[in-house]
Amino acid sequence: MKVNSLDGLAAVQRVLRERRRRAEEEAARRAAEEAARRREHELFERSVGPVVRLRSRNLAEIVRPRPLPHPRQRELDEAEVMRVALSDEFDPESLMETDDQLSYRQSGIGDDVLKKLRRGVWVTQGQIDLHGLNRDAAREALAGFLIDAGKRGWRCVRVVHGKGLGSPGRQPVLKGKVRSWLVQRQEVLAFTQARGPDGGAGALIVLLDSSRSPDGRLR
Incomplete structure:
Protein backbone atom coordinates (compact mmCIF):
# COMPACT_ATOMS: atom_id res chain seq x y z
CA MET A 1 0.00 0.00 0.00
CA GLU A 61 -24.94 52.86 -36.08
CA ILE A 62 -27.32 53.36 -38.99
CA VAL A 63 -26.53 51.61 -42.25
CA ARG A 64 -27.64 53.99 -44.97
CA PRO A 65 -28.34 52.70 -48.49
CA ARG A 66 -25.63 53.70 -50.93
CA PRO A 67 -26.61 55.48 -54.14
CA LEU A 68 -26.57 53.43 -57.29
CA PRO A 69 -23.45 53.85 -59.42
CA HIS A 70 -23.83 56.53 -62.09
CA PRO A 71 -22.18 55.73 -65.45
CA ARG A 72 -20.77 59.24 -65.82
CA GLN A 73 -17.83 58.23 -68.00
CA ARG A 74 -20.08 56.27 -70.37
CA GLU A 75 -22.35 59.29 -70.73
CA LEU A 76 -19.35 61.49 -71.50
CA ASP A 77 -18.17 58.98 -74.11
CA GLU A 78 -21.62 58.84 -75.70
CA ALA A 79 -21.84 62.63 -75.76
CA GLU A 80 -18.45 62.81 -77.47
CA VAL A 81 -19.57 60.28 -80.08
CA MET A 82 -22.68 62.35 -80.72
CA ARG A 83 -20.71 65.58 -80.90
CA VAL A 84 -18.34 64.15 -83.49
CA ALA A 85 -21.18 62.54 -85.42
CA LEU A 86 -23.03 65.86 -85.84
CA SER A 87 -21.07 67.50 -88.63
CA ASP A 88 -21.34 71.16 -89.62
CA GLU A 89 -20.27 70.24 -93.14
CA PHE A 90 -23.39 68.22 -93.87
CA ASP A 91 -25.87 69.84 -96.27
CA PRO A 92 -29.42 68.74 -95.41
CA GLU A 93 -31.21 70.69 -98.13
CA SER A 94 -31.45 67.71 -100.47
CA LEU A 95 -33.27 65.73 -97.80
CA MET A 96 -35.76 68.43 -96.85
CA GLU A 97 -39.32 68.63 -98.05
CA THR A 98 -39.85 71.50 -100.47
CA ASP A 99 -42.41 73.31 -98.35
CA ASP A 100 -41.99 76.62 -96.55
CA GLN A 101 -41.33 74.78 -93.29
CA LEU A 102 -38.40 72.72 -94.62
CA SER A 103 -39.80 69.58 -92.99
CA TYR A 104 -37.90 66.30 -93.02
CA ARG A 105 -38.80 62.63 -93.01
CA GLN A 106 -36.64 59.55 -93.42
CA SER A 107 -36.95 57.38 -96.48
CA GLY A 108 -39.87 55.04 -95.92
CA ILE A 109 -41.72 57.42 -93.60
CA GLY A 110 -45.03 58.37 -95.18
CA ASP A 111 -46.24 61.91 -95.72
CA ASP A 112 -49.11 61.22 -93.32
CA VAL A 113 -46.51 61.17 -90.50
CA LEU A 114 -45.53 64.75 -91.28
CA LYS A 115 -49.17 65.78 -91.43
CA LYS A 116 -49.81 64.30 -87.99
CA LEU A 117 -46.64 65.93 -86.67
CA ARG A 118 -47.82 69.32 -87.96
CA ARG A 119 -51.26 68.85 -86.41
CA GLY A 120 -49.81 67.97 -83.03
CA VAL A 121 -51.22 64.45 -82.93
CA TRP A 122 -48.30 63.25 -80.80
CA VAL A 123 -47.82 64.82 -77.38
CA THR A 124 -44.32 66.22 -76.84
CA GLN A 125 -42.65 64.36 -73.99
CA GLY A 126 -39.69 66.66 -73.52
CA GLN A 127 -37.96 69.70 -74.93
CA ILE A 128 -34.65 71.52 -75.07
CA ASP A 129 -34.16 75.27 -75.44
CA LEU A 130 -30.97 76.25 -77.25
CA HIS A 131 -31.56 80.00 -76.93
CA GLY A 132 -28.40 81.97 -76.21
CA LEU A 133 -25.98 79.12 -76.95
CA ASN A 134 -23.23 79.36 -79.51
CA ARG A 135 -22.88 76.73 -82.20
CA ASP A 136 -20.58 74.35 -80.31
CA ALA A 137 -22.51 74.60 -77.05
CA ALA A 138 -25.81 74.09 -78.86
CA ARG A 139 -24.49 71.03 -80.70
CA GLU A 140 -23.25 69.47 -77.45
CA ALA A 141 -26.51 70.26 -75.64
CA LEU A 142 -28.59 68.78 -78.45
CA ALA A 143 -26.43 65.64 -78.49
CA GLY A 144 -26.91 65.15 -74.77
CA PHE A 145 -30.64 65.76 -75.09
CA LEU A 146 -31.01 63.11 -77.79
CA ILE A 147 -29.08 60.62 -75.65
CA ASP A 148 -31.36 61.29 -72.69
CA ALA A 149 -34.49 61.11 -74.86
CA GLY A 150 -33.37 57.73 -76.19
CA LYS A 151 -32.81 56.40 -72.68
CA ARG A 152 -36.24 57.61 -71.58
CA GLY A 153 -37.92 56.10 -74.63
CA TRP A 154 -39.41 59.44 -75.72
CA ARG A 155 -41.16 59.43 -79.08
CA CYS A 156 -41.93 63.10 -79.70
CA VAL A 157 -39.86 66.08 -78.51
CA ARG A 158 -39.54 69.79 -79.17
CA VAL A 159 -36.27 71.53 -80.01
CA VAL A 160 -36.33 75.31 -79.57
CA HIS A 161 -33.62 77.00 -81.63
CA GLY A 162 -35.02 80.53 -81.75
CA LYS A 163 -35.82 82.76 -84.70
CA GLY A 164 -32.39 84.35 -84.80
CA LEU A 165 -33.64 87.88 -84.20
CA GLY A 166 -30.79 88.51 -81.77
CA SER A 167 -28.08 87.11 -84.04
CA PRO A 168 -25.69 89.34 -86.01
CA GLY A 169 -27.48 90.48 -89.14
CA ARG A 170 -30.66 88.96 -87.67
CA GLN A 171 -29.80 85.71 -89.43
CA PRO A 172 -31.05 82.51 -87.74
CA VAL A 173 -27.73 80.65 -87.47
CA LEU A 174 -28.93 77.88 -85.15
CA LYS A 175 -32.09 77.30 -87.12
CA GLY A 176 -30.23 75.81 -90.06
CA LYS A 177 -27.61 74.08 -87.89
CA VAL A 178 -30.20 72.28 -85.78
CA ARG A 179 -31.92 70.95 -88.89
CA SER A 180 -28.59 69.77 -90.26
CA TRP A 181 -27.67 68.01 -87.03
CA LEU A 182 -31.03 66.30 -86.69
CA VAL A 183 -31.03 64.98 -90.26
CA GLN A 184 -27.77 63.12 -89.53
CA ARG A 185 -29.25 61.06 -86.70
CA GLN A 186 -30.78 57.66 -87.47
CA GLU A 187 -33.21 57.87 -84.57
CA VAL A 188 -34.75 61.07 -85.99
CA LEU A 189 -37.63 59.82 -88.13
CA ALA A 190 -39.08 63.19 -89.03
CA PHE A 191 -39.41 66.80 -87.93
CA THR A 192 -41.35 69.88 -88.87
CA GLN A 193 -41.75 73.45 -87.78
CA ALA A 194 -43.78 73.84 -84.60
CA ARG A 195 -47.22 75.37 -84.60
CA GLY A 196 -47.58 78.96 -83.43
CA PRO A 197 -48.43 78.16 -79.78
CA ASP A 198 -45.50 75.73 -79.63
CA GLY A 199 -42.86 78.17 -80.88
CA GLY A 200 -43.67 78.60 -84.57
CA ALA A 201 -40.62 79.30 -86.72
CA GLY A 202 -38.40 79.22 -83.64
CA ALA A 203 -38.88 75.55 -82.84
CA LEU A 204 -39.11 72.08 -84.32
CA ILE A 205 -41.31 69.12 -83.39
CA VAL A 206 -39.20 65.99 -83.76
CA LEU A 207 -40.39 62.39 -84.06
CA LEU A 208 -37.91 59.83 -82.69
CA ASP A 209 -37.56 56.11 -83.22
CA SER A 210 -37.63 54.80 -79.65
CA SER A 211 -36.47 51.36 -80.82
CA ARG A 212 -32.96 52.72 -81.41
CA SER A 213 -30.37 53.31 -78.73
CA PRO A 214 -28.69 56.75 -78.33
CA ASP A 215 -25.70 55.65 -80.41
CA GLY A 216 -27.95 54.79 -83.35
CA ARG A 217 -27.92 51.02 -82.92
CA LEU A 218 -31.09 48.94 -82.74
CA ARG A 219 -31.83 47.70 -79.22
Whole structure:
Protein backbone atom coordinates (compact mmCIF):
# COMPACT_ATOMS: atom_id res chain seq x y z
CA MET A 1 0.00 0.00 0.00
CA LYS A 2 2.84 2.32 0.79
CA VAL A 3 4.49 1.77 -2.61
CA ASN A 4 1.27 2.48 -4.45
CA SER A 5 0.80 5.68 -2.48
CA LEU A 6 4.27 6.89 -3.44
CA ASP A 7 3.64 6.12 -7.11
CA GLY A 8 0.38 8.02 -7.06
CA LEU A 9 2.02 11.01 -5.39
CA ALA A 10 4.74 11.08 -8.02
CA ALA A 11 2.14 11.03 -10.81
CA VAL A 12 0.27 13.93 -9.24
CA GLN A 13 3.49 15.91 -8.96
CA ARG A 14 4.29 15.29 -12.62
CA VAL A 15 0.83 16.57 -13.63
CA LEU A 16 1.27 19.66 -11.46
CA ARG A 17 4.71 20.35 -12.92
CA GLU A 18 3.30 20.06 -16.48
CA ARG A 19 0.50 22.46 -15.65
CA ARG A 20 2.94 24.96 -14.15
CA ARG A 21 5.14 24.70 -17.25
CA ARG A 22 2.18 25.35 -19.57
CA ALA A 23 0.99 28.22 -17.41
CA GLU A 24 4.44 29.79 -17.47
CA GLU A 25 4.67 29.41 -21.26
CA GLU A 26 1.22 30.99 -21.69
CA ALA A 27 2.17 33.86 -19.38
CA ALA A 28 5.40 34.39 -21.33
CA ARG A 29 3.49 34.40 -24.64
CA ARG A 30 1.01 36.95 -23.37
CA ALA A 31 3.80 39.12 -22.00
CA ALA A 32 5.57 39.03 -25.35
CA GLU A 33 2.36 40.02 -27.19
CA GLU A 34 1.72 42.86 -24.75
CA ALA A 35 5.30 44.08 -25.16
CA ALA A 36 4.88 44.01 -28.95
CA ARG A 37 1.62 46.03 -28.68
CA ARG A 38 3.33 48.59 -26.46
CA ARG A 39 6.21 48.94 -28.93
CA GLU A 40 3.74 49.49 -31.81
CA HIS A 41 1.80 52.02 -29.72
CA GLU A 42 4.97 53.89 -28.79
CA LEU A 43 6.13 53.88 -32.42
CA PHE A 44 2.73 55.26 -33.52
CA GLU A 45 2.85 57.98 -30.85
CA ARG A 46 6.36 59.00 -31.92
CA SER A 47 5.15 59.17 -35.53
CA VAL A 48 1.84 61.08 -35.13
CA GLY A 49 1.88 62.34 -31.55
CA PRO A 50 -0.23 61.43 -28.52
CA VAL A 51 -3.56 59.79 -29.23
CA VAL A 52 -6.69 60.43 -27.17
CA ARG A 53 -9.54 57.94 -27.37
CA LEU A 54 -12.82 59.54 -28.43
CA ARG A 55 -15.53 59.54 -25.84
CA SER A 56 -18.29 57.07 -26.60
CA ARG A 57 -21.58 58.84 -27.41
CA ASN A 58 -23.66 55.65 -27.43
CA LEU A 59 -25.12 56.46 -30.84
CA ALA A 60 -26.83 53.84 -32.96
CA GLU A 61 -24.94 52.86 -36.08
CA ILE A 62 -27.32 53.36 -38.99
CA VAL A 63 -26.53 51.61 -42.25
CA ARG A 64 -27.64 53.99 -44.97
CA PRO A 65 -28.34 52.70 -48.49
CA ARG A 66 -25.63 53.70 -50.93
CA PRO A 67 -26.61 55.48 -54.14
CA LEU A 68 -26.57 53.43 -57.29
CA PRO A 69 -23.45 53.85 -59.42
CA HIS A 70 -23.83 56.53 -62.09
CA PRO A 71 -22.18 55.73 -65.45
CA ARG A 72 -20.77 59.24 -65.82
CA GLN A 73 -17.83 58.23 -68.00
CA ARG A 74 -20.08 56.27 -70.37
CA GLU A 75 -22.35 59.29 -70.73
CA LEU A 76 -19.35 61.49 -71.50
CA ASP A 77 -18.17 58.98 -74.11
CA GLU A 78 -21.62 58.84 -75.70
CA ALA A 79 -21.84 62.63 -75.76
CA GLU A 80 -18.45 62.81 -77.47
CA VAL A 81 -19.57 60.28 -80.08
CA MET A 82 -22.68 62.35 -80.72
CA ARG A 83 -20.71 65.58 -80.90
CA VAL A 84 -18.34 64.15 -83.49
CA ALA A 85 -21.18 62.54 -85.42
CA LEU A 86 -23.03 65.86 -85.84
CA SER A 87 -21.07 67.50 -88.63
CA ASP A 88 -21.34 71.16 -89.62
CA GLU A 89 -20.27 70.24 -93.14
CA PHE A 90 -23.39 68.22 -93.87
CA ASP A 91 -25.87 69.84 -96.27
CA PRO A 92 -29.42 68.74 -95.41
CA GLU A 93 -31.21 70.69 -98.13
CA SER A 94 -31.45 67.71 -100.47
CA LEU A 95 -33.27 65.73 -97.80
CA MET A 96 -35.76 68.43 -96.85
CA GLU A 97 -39.32 68.63 -98.05
CA THR A 98 -39.85 71.50 -100.47
CA ASP A 99 -42.41 73.31 -98.35
CA ASP A 100 -41.99 76.62 -96.55
CA GLN A 101 -41.33 74.78 -93.29
CA LEU A 102 -38.40 72.72 -94.62
CA SER A 103 -39.80 69.58 -92.99
CA TYR A 104 -37.90 66.30 -93.02
CA ARG A 105 -38.80 62.63 -93.01
CA GLN A 106 -36.64 59.55 -93.42
CA SER A 107 -36.95 57.38 -96.48
CA GLY A 108 -39.87 55.04 -95.92
CA ILE A 109 -41.72 57.42 -93.60
CA GLY A 110 -45.03 58.37 -95.18
CA ASP A 111 -46.24 61.91 -95.72
CA ASP A 112 -49.11 61.22 -93.32
CA VAL A 113 -46.51 61.17 -90.50
CA LEU A 114 -45.53 64.75 -91.28
CA LYS A 115 -49.17 65.78 -91.43
CA LYS A 116 -49.81 64.30 -87.99
CA LEU A 117 -46.64 65.93 -86.67
CA ARG A 118 -47.82 69.32 -87.96
CA ARG A 119 -51.26 68.85 -86.41
CA GLY A 120 -49.81 67.97 -83.03
CA VAL A 121 -51.22 64.45 -82.93
CA TRP A 122 -48.30 63.25 -80.80
CA VAL A 123 -47.82 64.82 -77.38
CA THR A 124 -44.32 66.22 -76.84
CA GLN A 125 -42.65 64.36 -73.99
CA GLY A 126 -39.69 66.66 -73.52
CA GLN A 127 -37.96 69.70 -74.93
CA ILE A 128 -34.65 71.52 -75.07
CA ASP A 129 -34.16 75.27 -75.44
CA LEU A 130 -30.97 76.25 -77.25
CA HIS A 131 -31.56 80.00 -76.93
CA GLY A 132 -28.40 81.97 -76.21
CA LEU A 133 -25.98 79.12 -76.95
CA ASN A 134 -23.23 79.36 -79.51
CA ARG A 135 -22.88 76.73 -82.20
CA ASP A 136 -20.58 74.35 -80.31
CA ALA A 137 -22.51 74.60 -77.05
CA ALA A 138 -25.81 74.09 -78.86
CA ARG A 139 -24.49 71.03 -80.70
CA GLU A 140 -23.25 69.47 -77.45
CA ALA A 141 -26.51 70.26 -75.64
CA LEU A 142 -28.59 68.78 -78.45
CA ALA A 143 -26.43 65.64 -78.49
CA GLY A 144 -26.91 65.15 -74.77
CA PHE A 145 -30.64 65.76 -75.09
CA LEU A 146 -31.01 63.11 -77.79
CA ILE A 147 -29.08 60.62 -75.65
CA ASP A 148 -31.36 61.29 -72.69
CA ALA A 149 -34.49 61.11 -74.86
CA GLY A 150 -33.37 57.73 -76.19
CA LYS A 151 -32.81 56.40 -72.68
CA ARG A 152 -36.24 57.61 -71.58
CA GLY A 153 -37.92 56.10 -74.63
CA TRP A 154 -39.41 59.44 -75.72
CA ARG A 155 -41.16 59.43 -79.08
CA CYS A 156 -41.93 63.10 -79.70
CA VAL A 157 -39.86 66.08 -78.51
CA ARG A 158 -39.54 69.79 -79.17
CA VAL A 159 -36.27 71.53 -80.01
CA VAL A 160 -36.33 75.31 -79.57
CA HIS A 161 -33.62 77.00 -81.63
CA GLY A 162 -35.02 80.53 -81.75
CA LYS A 163 -35.82 82.76 -84.70
CA GLY A 164 -32.39 84.35 -84.80
CA LEU A 165 -33.64 87.88 -84.20
CA GLY A 166 -30.79 88.51 -81.77
CA SER A 167 -28.08 87.11 -84.04
CA PRO A 168 -25.69 89.34 -86.01
CA GLY A 169 -27.48 90.48 -89.14
CA ARG A 170 -30.66 88.96 -87.67
CA GLN A 171 -29.80 85.71 -89.43
CA PRO A 172 -31.05 82.51 -87.74
CA VAL A 173 -27.73 80.65 -87.47
CA LEU A 174 -28.93 77.88 -85.15
CA LYS A 175 -32.09 77.30 -87.12
CA GLY A 176 -30.23 75.81 -90.06
CA LYS A 177 -27.61 74.08 -87.89
CA VAL A 178 -30.20 72.28 -85.78
CA ARG A 179 -31.92 70.95 -88.89
CA SER A 180 -28.59 69.77 -90.26
CA TRP A 181 -27.67 68.01 -87.03
CA LEU A 182 -31.03 66.30 -86.69
CA VAL A 183 -31.03 64.98 -90.26
CA GLN A 184 -27.77 63.12 -89.53
CA ARG A 185 -29.25 61.06 -86.70
CA GLN A 186 -30.78 57.66 -87.47
CA GLU A 187 -33.21 57.87 -84.57
CA VAL A 188 -34.75 61.07 -85.99
CA LEU A 189 -37.63 59.82 -88.13
CA ALA A 190 -39.08 63.19 -89.03
CA PHE A 191 -39.41 66.80 -87.93
CA THR A 192 -41.35 69.88 -88.87
CA GLN A 193 -41.75 73.45 -87.78
CA ALA A 194 -43.78 73.84 -84.60
CA ARG A 195 -47.22 75.37 -84.60
CA GLY A 196 -47.58 78.96 -83.43
CA PRO A 197 -48.43 78.16 -79.78
CA ASP A 198 -45.50 75.73 -79.63
CA GLY A 199 -42.86 78.17 -80.88
CA GLY A 200 -43.67 78.60 -84.57
CA ALA A 201 -40.62 79.30 -86.72
CA GLY A 202 -38.40 79.22 -83.64
CA ALA A 203 -38.88 75.55 -82.84
CA LEU A 204 -39.11 72.08 -84.32
CA ILE A 205 -41.31 69.12 -83.39
CA VAL A 206 -39.20 65.99 -83.76
CA LEU A 207 -40.39 62.39 -84.06
CA LEU A 208 -37.91 59.83 -82.69
CA ASP A 209 -37.56 56.11 -83.22
CA SER A 210 -37.63 54.80 -79.65
CA SER A 211 -36.47 51.36 -80.82
CA ARG A 212 -32.96 52.72 -81.41
CA SER A 213 -30.37 53.31 -78.73
CA PRO A 214 -28.69 56.75 -78.33
CA ASP A 215 -25.70 55.65 -80.41
CA GLY A 216 -27.95 54.79 -83.35
CA ARG A 217 -27.92 51.02 -82.92
CA LEU A 218 -31.09 48.94 -82.74
CA ARG A 219 -31.83 47.70 -79.22
